[in-house]
Structures are given as C-alpha cells and as structure tokens.
Amino acid sequence: MTARRLSLVDLAIRYGFLLLMAGLIVYFSIVAPAFLSPQSAVFVFQSVAITGILALGVTATLVVGGFDLSIGAVATSALMLSAYVMVIWEMSAGVAVALCLLMGATVGLLNGILIVKLRVPDLLATLGMMFLLVGLQRIPTEGNSISTGMALPGGGAAQGTFSPAFLMLGRHRLDFFVENLVPLSVVFLLAIAVVVWLFLEFTRHGRLMYAIGSNAQAAGLAGVNVNRYKIVAYMISGTLASFGGILLAARLGRGDVASGNNLLLDSVAAALIGYAVLGASKPNAFGTAVGAVFVGILLQGLTMLNAPYYTQDFVKGAVLVVALVFTFALSGRNGRGRV
Amino acid sequence: MTARRLSLVDLAIRYGFLLLMAGLIVYFSIVAPAFLSPQSAVFVFQSVAITGILALGVTATLVVGGFDLSIGAVATSALMLSAYVMVIWEMSAGVAVALCLLMGATVGLLNGILIVKLRVPDLLATLGMMFLLVGLQRIPTEGNSISTGMALPGGGAAQGTFSPAFLMLGRHRLDFFVENLVPLSVVFLLAIAVVVWLFLEFTRHGRLMYAIGSNAQAAGLAGVNVNRYKIVAYMISGTLASFGGILLAARLGRGDVASGNNLLLDSVAAALIGYAVLGASKPNAFGTAVGAVFVGILLQGLTMLNAPYYTQDFVKGAVLVVALVFTFALSGRNGRGRV
Amino acid sequence: DMPAPFDAPAEVEIALVRYLSTGDFFQAYLSGVEQQAAALGVTLRVFDSRQDAALQADMVDQAIALGVDGIIVQHGLTESMQEAVQRAVDAGIKVVAFDVNVENPAVPQIEQSDRDLARLALEQAIVDNGEAWTAGYVYVPGIAPLDRRDETWRDFKGRYPGINEVAMFGTLDNPIANAVANQARSVVSANPTITVMFAPYDEFAKGVMIAVNEAGMGTDVSIYSADVSTADIAMMREPDSPWKATAATNPAVVGEVSVRALAMLLAGEEPGAQVIVPPTLITQAMLNELDISNMEELGAKLPAFVHADVAMPAWMPLPRR
Amino acid sequence: MADQSIRITGLTKAFGRNQVLRGVDLAIPAGQVTVLMGANGAGKSTLVKILCGVHGADAGRVTLGDVPFAPVSPAAALRAGVVTVHQNINDGVVPDLDVASNLMLDELAEGGRTFINRRALRARAREIAAAVGLDLDVTRPLAGIALAERQLVSIARAMSHRPRLLILDEPTSSLSTAETDRLFALIERLRDEGVAILYISHRMSDIRRLADRIVSMRDGAISGVFDAAPLDYSGAVRAMLGHEITEVDVTIPAPGAPVLAMQGVVLRQGARRFDLTCHENEVIAITGLVGAGKSALAAALFGLGAAVEGQVSLDGRRHAPKGPADAIAAGVFLAAKDRLINAVIADFDISRNLTLPFLRRHAGPLHWVRRGSELARTRAMIAMMGVVCQSPRDGILTLSGGNQQKVMVARWMAEDCRLLILDEPFQGVDIQARRDIGRRIRDSAARRATIVLCAEIDEALEVADRIVVMSEHSIVGSHRNENINVAAIMAEVVEAPHHARLGAEGNPTA
C-alpha cells in the first residue's frame, strides 16, 4: 500500500540528495565567494559535460539491465579517430563527426550482439571490447598522439588541422544573459540529458526498456523484442560515448593517447549516484545528470579551496557513500537487483 | 534433458578454452623458443601472481552474486600502509603484514555492511569505497611516495626501512629443480588458488555461498545466514586484495603512489575469463587462476615477439572476446544472471 | 672498423626494459633507441612493463635469462630495480639506466636533468615577468621527475620571495590535459590575480592553457612548462597563446644517448657515471621567429636539440638524418 | 511426549500503514492437519512468514509446546522444528546447484562438517527424494528440471526433517494428480506420527481430502474455526469470504465459426498426431498432467517454439508466428503461467503492467505514451476484473497474489483478439477470485476463441464449454461440459503412467 501522504522519511529519501547538493553550494559560496558567479556555474556544467554524456549512455544500458564498461575506451577511440580523420586524412569536420558516431554505434552494436546473440555476460563482453579498443586506437599511429605537423610513417609531416568548425563544438560559447557565457558542450549535455530523459521516461520505447530491465522474460512474452531493445541500448551508449569523445577532441584540439579509465569510472559514478536522486532506486536520466553535476560541484568547490587532488577523491568517495547509505538505508529497499 | 554422453560441442565448451591456451603455448614456443624455459614459465606465474590473488578475492564476491570494485584501491592502500608502518613508524614486518591484512578485512567488512545492512547496491558501495581509499591512502604523506630517507612533515628524514623479511615475501626464490627458481609470490598464488578452490568447491560454506549467489531468497529461507556469508565474501575479497598489496610492496620496496593502477581491471578480467574455463559459466576459483595465467602467457608471448605495448591490449581484448564468444555461444546458455 | 663486439654487430643483442610507455615522450624515446640501435646494427628487444614496477624487475631477469649483452633500464623505482640490476651486473651484462637511480657504480646514469629543465623554464619566467608575481603551480607528488622539478621550484621560491604561490593543484586522471583543464578553470576563477602558471610537464601545461583560454584570460596569464612535442609546438604558436616557454630535451636524443652509452660500455669504454643530456629552452618567440611547426623542424633549426654531443667516441655511427 | 501443539495469540503485523494481521488467535494441534483458508491478501502467507522467521510480529505471542517461540531468522525457526514449504516455488530452490545440494540445503546451512562428502550427500539426497517418490538424477543441475519437480524438491526437503510444525503454503499449485496423491499420503503419515501440520490451499479438493480442521481467515483475523466432523466446508468458505460464494452455472452457447484449426499436429518428436479446432464464442479447457504438453501447445501457437509437423490455421490463414510479437499481431494472445516469472514487471505499477503488450495503442506522435489513455483503460479493466487496489498507480507487488493474477489476465483481455490462451489463469487465486476471473473470461468470450489450460479438472469444469484432455503431448479426449463424467476424464488424464515420461526423457535414475 503506497501511502500518498509523504512522511518525513519519504521526504528525506526523495529530496535528501538534492538538499545535500544545495547545502554544498551554500557552503562553497560562503568559503569561496568566486564559486557563486554565473561563470562558475557554467563551468561546473562544462567540466562534467563529457562524463555526463557518457553517463547518460551507461544509464541506457543500466535501464535494460546491462552494463557497459567500454564507454571510456569508445570515447578515447573517438578522440583518436577524429584527429586521425582531420589531421592525417585531411578530411572535414563533418566527416570526422560522422565517422566517430558511426564507430560508436558500431561498437555498441557489436557489444549488443556479443551480449544478446552470443550470450557473453555483459561485463565480460564490454570489458573485452574495452581492452580491444584501447589497443586498437593506438595501432595506426604506433602509440603516438595525433597533431598537425606530426611525422608520418611514410615520411613528411601531417598537414591536416582540426577544423575551426570542429573545435567550435568544444569551445564556442553562446550569449546567455552574460556575453559568451554558455559553451556549446554544456548545451549538448543539457540537450542530451533532456532527450534521454524524455525518451526513457515518456516514450513507449523507454517504457519497454525499463520493462526489460525489470523482467526480460515477461517483457518478451508480452511481445517486446527484447534482443532488439538491448542492442539499441548498447548502441545508444556507444554513440553517446563517441560523442563525448568528439567533445573531448574538440576541447583538446589534438588526438591525445589516453586510456579513458577515469572517464569510465566517473561516468559510472554519476549514473549510479543517479539511483539516489529523488529516491528513484533505479537508473534514470534525470538522476544521472544530477549525479554528474553533483560531482562537478564538489570538485569545483574543493579545487577552489586549494584541496589537493587526493582529498578530492576522498571527499568524492565519502560523499558518495554517505549520500547513498542515506538513500538506500532509509528507503529500506534494495535498488534494482542488477546493480 | 542433459545428455550424459559428451558430444563434440560439449567437449568444445569444456575444453575449448584450455585447448586455446595449449595452442598459444605451442605457437609461442615455436616462434620464440625462449618461451619454453622453466624461467619463462615461472615468469608467467610471477607476472600474474598479484592480479591472480586479487582475482580470487573478486571471485568470492562474484560467487555470492556481488561485485567488488574496491580491490585495486585496497591493494594500493596496503602498499602504502605497509610502507608507512615500516618506514615512518619504524615497526617490524610482522606488524606491517598484520595491519595490512586487518585493514583489508575491515574494508571488506565495511563493504559488506554497506551492501547487506544498508542496502547500497554492490557496484555503488564498492565504487564509493574505491574513491575513498584512493584519496585516503595519500593523505598521510600528502600524495608522496614513501621511501627510506623521505622528508617528514615534522622535519627530519624517515629512518625506517623495509625489513628484509618483508622484502622476502615478494623476492625470495625457492629452489625447485633449478636453483632459485620459484619466487615466493608464485607459491602464494598457487596456495591461495588451491585453498579458495577447495573452500568454494568442497566445503559446506562454499556450497552455501554458491546457493546465495544463485538465489539468495531461497537460501535465506532454507536457514542460510545470507548476510553473514555475503559479508564474509567481501572480507575474503578485501583480505586477499590487501595481501596482494603486501606482495606488491615487497616487490617494490617502496610505498609508490603510482603503482597498481591496472590491478582492478586485470583481476576482474581474470575472474570473468574464469567463467569460460571448463564451461563453468559461473565464477569459480580454478577458472580464475587459469584466466590469470592465460593473460600472463599471452603477454609474455607477445613480449617475446617484441610486440609493442598497445598491441598487447588489443590482443588481450580480442582473445578475450573470441574465447568467450566461443564458450558462451556454444554452451547456448547465459552465464549467471548477475554478470 | 668498430671495436669488438661491434665488429659483428648482428651477434649483439640489447634489451630496453621500460617502466613507462604510454605517451609521446616515451614513444619518441623508443624511436631514438631504435634508430641508434639500427645505426649500430645490433638487435634490440623491448620489454614493456606498462608502469608495473614489479613486472619491470622480472623483465630484467628475463633479459638475463635470454642472454642479452646489454640492458637499458628506462624509468622505474630505485627500490624495485636495484636488486634486479645487480643480478644483471653479476651475470656480466652491461647496464645503463635512464632516469632511475639504481644505486650501482657499474651502471652509468643517463639523465635529462629535471632540475635543469625546471631551472631554464623558471629563469625565462623571471626574465618575462620580473621577480615578483602571483603564481599557480601544477604538481602531483610521488612521481620522480616531477618531484625533482618540484625541488627547483622550491629553490626558486626561496630565492625570489616576490613569487607568491596562491594555488597548487594537479591530477593524473586520464586524459590528463582534460582533467587538469577542469581544475585549472576552477583555480583561475577563484584566483584571478594569477599571472604565471608553472606547469612543469607538458600535459599539465596543455590543460592549463585550455582552461585559461576558456576563461578568456589568455592574455593575462603566462604558462611555463617542461617537455615538448609537435602538438605542444602547435599550441605554443597559437595566436595569443599564453604558453610562453618550455624547457626540454629531445626524447629521441635521450634514447640515442642511452644506446650509445651502453655501446661504449660493451666496447670496454667508460661513458662516465653520469651522462647528462642538456636541455634546451624553447620560447614562443623563438618558435615564431624560426617558424617551427614540428619536432623535425625544431631539430633542424635548433641543432642543440637534434643531437647531443655526449657519449660520442669517434667510431660511433649515428642514425641517418 | 510433550505437548506439541502451537498456540498463536493476538498476533498483529503491519507493513507501513497496511494492517495485515489484526490479532490472530490460532491453535495448531499436533497430529492433525489444520487447513487455513482465506481470500487472496487475507494474510495467510504473512502469518506463515512470521512463524518461519522471515518477518517479526508487531505484537502477540506464539508458543511452541510450552515455550515462547519468536524466531529471529529462518534458521532459528528450522532449529526449533518449524519447517515451511513456501508459496512461491522459486523461494524453495537454488537453480545453479545440483538437485542433491538443493535437497540438502537446510542441512548444509545448519552446520556440520566443513568438508562435504559428496558421496554421502548424494546418498542422503536420494533417500530424501525417494521418500516423496521423486525419481531423478540428483547430480543434475536444478535449473534443468521442470517446475513440478522443483516443487517436489522443496517439499521433499521439508518432509525429511520430521518437523514439529510443518507448514505448506499452497504446495500443490504446480503438481498433478499423481504427485499430489503421493504428497497427501506423506502428509498423512507425518500427521499420524504426531506432527502438527498447517496446510494452506485454495483448492477445495485438497481441503476435502486432507483437512482435520479448517480455520478461516478474513482481513487479517480468524473468522471461523471448524473442527466438528463432518467438516462444514461451505461454512468455512462463507467465513473466509464474508458472504456466500457465487455459483457457477455454465450454459453452453452455440459456437460460431472456427477460428483455430490444427491438423495433424505433432508437438514434439515421437508424440502422437492430433487435430484441434476452436470456434468463436467457445471456451475450451485443456487439462492433463503437468508435463503433458499443454504449455508446449500454447508455445507453438504463440510463436515460442514451432510444432514438429502439421498445419495450423487461424481464420483460414496459415498461422506460423515467428515470435510473440508476430502472434500478437495475428490476434493470438497468451497469458503465461507462473506470473512472477513470466508476466509481472515488478518495478511497474498496475497500469504500466496492464498496458505492456499494447502500449502502442496508448502512444501518440513520437511514441509518446499518453498516460491519461493508459490510466483510463486500466481503470476500466480494474472495474471489469474486480481488482482490489487503491489506485491504478499502485505498485504491482503491493497487490495480493489473486489480484496480481487478475491484472495479468486483464492485460490480455484489454484488447480484442482472435484466440486467447490462458495458461493456468487460476494459479494461486482464491475461490471467489477464481469464479470472478472465470466469469469474466466467459462473459467476454463471444467474439473470439478461448483456450484455458489447467491441470485441475474442477477449474476446467467451472470455465469451459468443452474439455480437452492432453497426454504425452497429444490430445486423447474431448468432452462437452454437460453432465460430464469426471471419472472418464480422469482415466484419460492418467492414461500414460507418470514414470513413462521421465523414462522417455532418458534420465537414468539414481
């Protein structure tokens, strides 16, 4: 029997996490006044734009009861690929973006096929894919970063450049009350968060994906094409991860060799924190976005306070544990079995 | 409807993975004759001793249907702690080992309590714990590595040293046919693998842990103390991870903050590969040990062939995916629901 | 006309045992090693421990077991390498070590002198900005070269009390430039008075530059760093780039020097206990003036950068340029 | 011998604001079978869960013999001799372990030697299995055995302990007659040995066969105790429902045009060929032993697995769906059995569960789900099926089993179809709800063909125009539901001896 009247505990479960976030904001604004400027706010979003977008992809796989460990590697692969396309093949920004998104979708498709058709457990399949991509992305350049002027194996130097249109994706700023305030990457984050949220929460497809995550067998017997939706979820995840990689490339302006492990961990953290937001206890896009922003606020505030990097990890872990204990212990029920 | 007669497919499922491993060994011995020396064999084991031990811990949590993302952080915490105890507090090897194991068990206990009593989903709890430990282990030394002679915050230099007894744990070699052949760490790996295997496979407790992983509700109703066993599994995992950290410290001879980054993913990979060994399709200690050795053989062989580092990741990923597709697609059933 | 054993170079096998391998510096170092080894005509075997110090020690033992003639140890931890290197020396194998002190008198130490790197960059900062400025500093303790550069930074702060360090930050989260950019953004908005950023590792400098540009403070802040790559050159040369100078050795040259020092040992010559590859200061102005856009051009136009005249007996063949 | 009886006084239990038990007073004497009757949601399982240590009571006391009994865990209850077979079969078994470990699970949990002696374990497991006539290879993984056998495994395990109090919560829900008979014989033997037995069931035939006394429960309190012979069954039902039970009166309408025609169908290798035709406005019940192939028939029609041979046509067109989606598009709906495994989406509320297969109907442009339309349909179906709930937004698991079942049936009655197949639609449903569901099935049957699969003949008689008997994956008889000869049907049902099935599967027995 769900009580309609919200008791104090219910309120704490629903709004405790948001309250904690508000508390943090107030605290940081007092001790570090620069924290409360519009620029600072925008920056919090910008700093989590990439992990946030990856986390939204992971959320899609969590919804169907899966998990995607390959997102970090997909993002860095997109980083390398876009640089390769523009700098070495000297193609346009459009081609680079299109190829990256295609690559992400393809990796998602492969993950999905491995998991659904070939029945490899999800963690296993995506872990293998992760190792594979981490190696693969370095083979064309033999482990070198990609930037204009780099020596080509055939002799000569790479002449292509990151096109300004491409760099704009990561760097252009829109006017919003203040001039040049909001970077495009933040707009992307917000737009993607809203779209994923609407998709999962309000469309038929989203509903069916939640059904699959809750009881795949029952969903299948209700005529839902379980395999197709699972594959689609991994494709969403792969595509969003590659989009995150594109933004990363546009921000860095070069193809840096990087593992993407931290991207993976941070986005998983954001997606999992999302379970605690509004007492959802299940993967959800709104929570994921809030989770990402929460981590951004925490790190922004701590950096402003000159806290060394290791205390940031510590505080991140501590807040994560405390916030989640709070939510799950109070709500008195386990989250979705899967996680 | 399980046919007792072993068909070809059954054989392939059961022995396919071991066959693949044998094939690799034959291939490497042909193209790189040095591969087939006793030293080389010992080296394979030694190179995976620490990840193998961590992977056996993860296996214990996988058996009860859990997951432990904090093992890498526990290992590096043990690395730092043992160095701190010996170098800064100038205590003995025995104290260092005892404190590290205690720390590991305590972290496991905390993980278990978070998951079991406070109902935080396992990935979430152990991820939070991971961040927390990664930060915590660096706070006492402000992010510095610990070595004899390091400047102390209070002024003066640290006088303690890694005691020879402690270093022996990682470095001593036993005579075995060839003089000074087998390092102690390999002996530990083998011993722990056998003990964990016996424990999980042949004891009452192991059987009950598998029961919990398969259907915790049913196990609980049959009188199994589900919570206690789950906590024990996380404690096993934490303790083994801290033991891995001790071996790492003994091999490094220094509390190095940069070491141990890949421990988590590599040991998870080993534990998951174990699903494919002998067609188990479930976590099992024998498979985990084989999985770890398999990765060791692969990397050793590739090194002997002078393959660059990034191709090693690629091959690792590719072989992982292929081997697992093979096993799971053929066996025609999904692994345990959880993974 | 090369001394033994290089009269039959194909019989000579040397091993490179690496601790770090991911990134441009290490890739360039490897290529230097490969080229010098090819010039000598010896066989090279590469062991990559991928930042696993324990594995690196094992790999030395493996190299011993394989019967190589010489070993180059590239980075690593003193404590874990000391014994392994001693075993190699005991087995009659010649060893040189790059950027790791294995505390063994038989092992020459190749160095790119991190203290000199930091000193050159900081001296340029003093030249550009005077003796008093507000500074931000990027540092992650526990990483040996960074720790050595940090010592120089402390010296400088002692020597020039006008330097006011208001923020210290840094992270090695991957991709490093992205993570450092996030931190630097917060730092510059909390401390708008910062005029100099000392980021003595090029990944740090990249991150700081991204953040400074994003904050629209590209003209207010100057960045000084260490290490250089083609990508760094491009960033330093961007219009209004805040990245004013970097001090670097050419990693490929260091690789060549490492092989040459080892070859001298094998030929029975003495390269000296320390073989130091002197760093070069590279300023933004210099790059613009000489119109340098990649490492090759840097080498061509700054001869000091393309070749270090160390470990150079007369018989030593050099890679073709 | 000490007083073995169990006394419960003033037991109360609430989940949140939901007062489930409101002061239960009950004695369960030793050496008797006490049948507990109650509508779905009356609180029977909750009472059981308090007795077996899953839940703690809010107030009240329980004494076992003369000592107070308040188990803190299932293990404590087991140690005190209170052994339970739970309603949900999957609460009783562990699919990844072999049958032997499943049979010995509680003994393993209890303690004993650290190392398992496999041979001894298997020998003991075989003994336990043999006691309930369970005849299968104990080294098989449990995941590979049928539901009925799983239920027997948990029953066998419970029986093996010579308990003081044996609680059976609807133990026959997946068993067929032969197994049920053997179970009853065992229960009677334990009763004669002085064990107190609490037996919960919705099946009048079970109750008639077993009960020494009947206790009726309504809304969390005991509403009647009947222990004078002869037992007053209708009084007990009245006490449990609070009113008279609605009578069923099947009047067979004239069947319409044929909808489904199966010709020369062979369901699986080696089974006999059969034909079957279903007409519009006709309700057919297919009955037969568990494992007789009823579900296999449904699976073939619903695209879950094709028949080996034969023609199937729907409204004259070939019917060979490739999957459930295909079958649904063709107008064939299947409400699967075992709702918690095959139907219930635990995370969803009632309305989301109800509209799952037909969400497209409630979706607007861009596949946007129109919540209003969905809720309206749900309200209508709740009213039609008489689902007891607060609102269509209630979580599905907050409903009692019977009400969940109504929602799952309603799911497939919310849209028109050509052929509706209901596999065990009365599973775990109380007698009133059964009649309700049955009446709704019949009332709405006019413009489709309906097939109800049920192992229980009583249930078939209440709902069907025609009763078809299956055995060994083939049809062996068909009877118009008028003046029916139950004995003749029973004879057909058991025509193929039970052990032949296991034998046919090639399982060497231990």
Ligand SMILES: Nc1ncnc2c1ncn2[C@@H]1O[C@H](COP(=O)(O)OP(=O)(O)OP(=O)(O)O)[C@@H](O)[C@H]1O
């Ligand atoms: N764990 C729980 N949390 C909240 N409510 C519960 C829980 N278990 C049972 N209930 C509620 O308690 C009431 C009684 O449920 P119970 O399962 O005891 O009924 P029952 O008599 O066994 O019914 P059935 O015949 O359908 O099995 C129902 O309203 C149910 O929703």
Ligand SMILES: Nc1ncnc2c1ncn2[C@@H]1O[C@H](COP(=O)(O)OP(=O)(O)OP(=O)(O)O)[C@@H](O)[C@H]1O
């Ligand atoms: N997943 C499975 N694994 C092994 N055997 C199975 C499986 N599913 C069904 N069977 C076997 O196939 C036979 C037919 O099963 P089916 O479910 O069609 O029978 P049924 O008459 O519908 O039974 P019920 O009365 O339980 O619905 C049974 O002997 C059963 O044991």
Ligand SMILES: [Mg+2]
């Ligand atoms: Mg019940």
Ligand SMILES: [Mg+2]
């Ligand atoms: Mg059936």
